[in-house]
Amino acid sequence: MKTLPLGLLLALAPFAQSAEADPAAKPAERVTVTAKAKAPNTVMLPILDVAGLPRVLLIGDSISIGYTLPVRKLLAGKANVHRIPTNGGPTKNGTANLTKWLGDGKWDVIHFNFGLHDLRHMDDGSRQVEPADYERNLRSLVADLKKTGAKLIFATTTPVPEGKLTPPRTFGDVATYNEIALKVMKENGVAIDDLNTAVAPEIAKLQNPHDVHYNAAGYEVLAQAVVKALQKELGK
Structure with a gap:
């Protein structure tokens, strides 16, 4: 057997020691990183009523989610502004969930919209809710909303921009x-808040690109x- 030179043995000694298992060493612990739960959208959280103020309910999709807090701020001290705790989606979602959204409380004014999700094209080219079904669903929703005794x-x-969307x-x-909706509302004596007309003149400045x-x-x-629109009905 050949013997390695002393100098080489001394040079290799630290590496040999580090390769030996330390019997006292603990196995490496697996570190688990838990993702923080997503904070709830404050717009969706219920509010506490201020006694003596009228109760308003906003029903609608993500557009209504965007204007809920500004409306609530503008009517602070004048009305308790609630909203449904979700994106209202198309009319078929409204007919399925309206009773739950209305709850047991008394509403003075209910401001509602359905349309943008209804007219969206699906993968097969059809709209999520075709015009005839949209009208039928709106009539059902209005009939149920009128039972609350609230002003409607x-x-x-609102407008959809031209070109490709992101x-x-x-x-x-x-x-x-909108023509279908206006016909249904006129026949049922429901007030109109023409949000489409409110933003259309300067839509390029007010809407996010695409x-x-x-x-x-x-x-x-x-x-x-x-x-x-709310103040007009609240003042009657």
Whole structure:
């Protein structure tokens, strides 16, 4: 057997020691990183009523989510402004969930909108809710809303920008759906809050690029229109 030179043995000694298992050493512990739970959207949280103030309920999709807090701020001390705890989506979602959204409390004014989700195109090219079904669903919703005894306000569906959207999606004709809604509301004596007209003149400045949603200035314009409509009904 050949013997390694002493110098080489001394040089290799530290590496040999580090390779030996330390019987006292503990196995490496697996570190588990737990993702923090997503904080709830404050817009969706229930509010406490101020005694003596009228109760208002906002029903609608993500557009209404965007103007809820500005409306609540503008009507602070004048009305208790509630909203449904979710994105209202299309009319078929409304007919399925309206009873739950209304709850057991008394409402003085209910401001509602359905339309943008209804006219959205699905993968097969059809709209999520076709015009005839949209009208039928609206009539059902209005009939149930009238049973609450609250004053009702329907908000028209806001514009969809031209061109490609981010995320990619396409929509049917907003005007067609608004015409259907206006007919139903007129026949039922429901007040109109024409949000479409409120933002249309300066839509390029108020809407996020390539999106149906709005920037802060846009939601402020929408909130002002909603508040004006609410105050008109609250003052009657």
